[in-house]
Amino acid sequence: MAIIISIANQKGGVGKTTISLNLAYALAKKGYDTLIIDTDPQFNLTFALIGMDIIKRNDNNIGTLLIENAVKKTQIENAIIPIEENLSLIPSHLKVSAIERLLMTAYMREQRLKRVLEKIEDEYDFIIIDNPPSLGIFLINSLGASDYVLIPTELGYFSVMGVQLTLDVIREIKSTELNPDLEIMGIVANKFTRQSKVPQVRLDQLKETYPDLPVVAILPRAVAVEKSQGEGKPVFEFDPKNKVSKAFLQLAEKVIKNVR
Numbered sequence: 001m002a003i004i005i006s007i008a009n010q011k012g013g014v015g016k017t018t019i020s021l022n023l024a025y026a027l028a029k030k031g032y033d034t035l036i037i038d039t040d041p042q043f044n045l046t047f048a049l050i051g052m053d054i055i056k057r058n059d060n061n062i063g064t065l066l067i068e069n070a071v072k073k074t075q076i077e078n079a080i081i082p083i084e085e086n087l088s089l090i091p092s093h094l095k096v097s098a099i100e101r102l103l104m105t106a107y108m109r110e111q112r113l114k115r116v117l118e119k120i121e122d123e124y125d126f127i128i129i130d131n132p133p134s135l136g137i138f139l140i141n142s143l144g145a146s147d148y149v150l151i152p153t154e155l156g157y158f159s160v161m162g163v164q165l166t167l168d169v170i171r172e173i174k175s176t177e178l179n180p181d182l183e184i185m186g187i188v189a190n191k192f193t194r195q196s197k198v199p200q201v202r203l204d205q206l207k208e209t210y211p212d213l214p215v216v217a218i219l220p221r222a223v224a225v226e227k228s229q230g231e232g233k234p235v236f237e238f239d240p241k242n243k244v245s246k247a248f249l250q251l252a253e254k255v256i257k258n259v260r
């Protein structure tokens with residue numbers, strides 16, 4: 001059975017998509033069969049990985065899988081796009097935001113992703129779920145289907161509130177039948193820099209505010225990250241010597257260690 005990990009924070013721009021992509025590539029590179037799922041109606045991850053091919057995926061994407069009442073295994077398999085050795089994608093699509101609205105009133109709407117993954121999780125070691133920057137039905141589906149959640153955050157002035165809101169949602173999900181076993185793996189502090197004192201101060205505050213919440217990784221801010229995304233590549237392939245590349249590979253090691 002696959003280990004399912006959600007990368008979640010309602011705040012946008014904190015690095016959910018970046019971390020999903022790099023973590024999934026790193027796990028695949030280490031030989032783990034990895035599936036990456038884009039549940040964001042804004043489809044940044046899908047676009048980074050398959051570019052304009054996204055247009056063709058009208059009938060097979062995360063939206064069509066979630067809106068279908070009794071989704072069949074063949075439908076799921078048809079939606080999966082091979083990216084490279086050990087790495088596949090269930091894409092998002094331009095039409096997913098319309099589907100999200102339909103899902104809002106659907107029967108058993110919180111458990112759709114869980115039902116989808118039950119049918120295929122035997123075929124993977126890891127399933128990484130990238131999430132939208134909002135608290136909606138897709139995030140609830142992701143958290144409902146996951147074993148673990150990683151919370152990326154920046155270290156700016158308002159960042160701590162994003163962490164708190166995410167923790168609130170997780171607590172709510174854990175208190176229901178949907179997923180009482182959901183575990184918080186910890187925080188990924190992203191875009192760290194020593195050019196100003198603020199990130200270190202915020203990091204210390206974060207640790208003080210949430211003493212039980214591990215900081216799983218500190219990822220430096222680096223231009224190479226954005227550049228690598230333009231090419232749909234993980235940063236450790238684009239610029240292997242960059243210290244951010246090392247940090248992403250260490251994050252993957254840590255994740256593997258934490259789930260064993």
Ligand SMILES: Nc1ncnc2c1ncn2[C@@H]1O[C@H](COP(=O)(O)OP(=O)(O)O)[C@@H](O)[C@H]1O
Nearest residue numbers: 012013014015016017018191220221222225226
């Ligand atoms: N460590 C980093 N260093 C530099 N830029 C980063 C880093 N992490 C993310 N970014 C950039 O920040 C922006 C937002 O990241 P993204 O992963 O799209 O966030 P989210 O998915 O949470 O909205 C992107 O342009 C991305 O390239």
Ligand SMILES: [Mg+2]
Nearest residue numbers: 016017040044
């Ligand atoms: Mg994103």
